[in-house]
């Protein structure tokens with residue numbers, strides 16, 4: 001563990017014309033830490049996630065990242081090649097819809113192998129062995145390695161997307177509603193799996209979710225957004241058990257009433 005943040009976000013603002021996507025958001029993410037970003041639909045979670053993961057340019061603010069060599073860099077100052085390399089190797093991005101993060105026309109094994117090739121692996125035997133290993137880690141039978149994701153259930157597709165993201169040993173994973181769209185029992189299994197993989201690999205993650213149960217299970221810290229702004233930020237257990245902000249209190253109460 002080190003005392004230096006992996007990711008530092010300062011005053012990130014994104015506007016869409018006159019509309020505010022997110023406004024003046026700042027936080028640090030430390031190695032091995034999972035941050036949940038929660039809030040109702042339209043509160044700015046996805047906009048923020050896209051801005052901090054180089055998928056969208058913020059209107060204002062900075063994001064810096066501590067590279068593997070220990071140097072902290074301003075992401076806006078990276079060259080396109082550096083940014084692409086980071087996204088392919090050191091980072092993962094798990095989409096809510098697995099089809100957005102997978103290549104649906106190639107096999108499960110190729111979906112995993114492709115990411116390994118992107119970081120320079122060329123040995124077919126090693127690629128195949130890693131793909132098999134990762135399929136079993138995400139509880140997909142090895143016999144399905146040559147099947148395309150189109151032949152998989154929603155839960156299997158999401159597990160394959162996770163394997164594709166984790167095979168390169170990233171240090172930071174961004175997740176946008178990783179269990180959204182799955183039925184409740186499938187969600188619970190996926191969450192368990194994610195939790196153990198993240199802990200085992202010592203990953204840092206930013207997880208966007210509207211589901212407080214997901215935040216409770218996965219995250220150490222939690223940030224609550226409303227209308228593009230952060231209204232509360234703190235340790236997940238503290239925020240959920242003793243919310244300070246009126247909106248967070250409402251959010252927590254509405255879950256407890258269900």
Ligand SMILES: Nc1ncnc2c1ncn2[C@@H]1O[C@H](COP(=O)(O)OP(=O)(O)OP(=O)(O)O)[C@@H](O)[C@H]1O
Pocket residue numbers: 016019020021022039040041042043044045046047048210
């Ligand atoms: N491309 C866009 N053009 C204009 N406004 C946008 C665009 N994308 C998002 N917004 C607006 O920015 C605000 C934040 O949207 P965002 O998608 O980030 O919220 P969210 O919390 O992720 O919502 P959801 O949970 O429904 O995905 C909303 O008011 C939304 O209408």
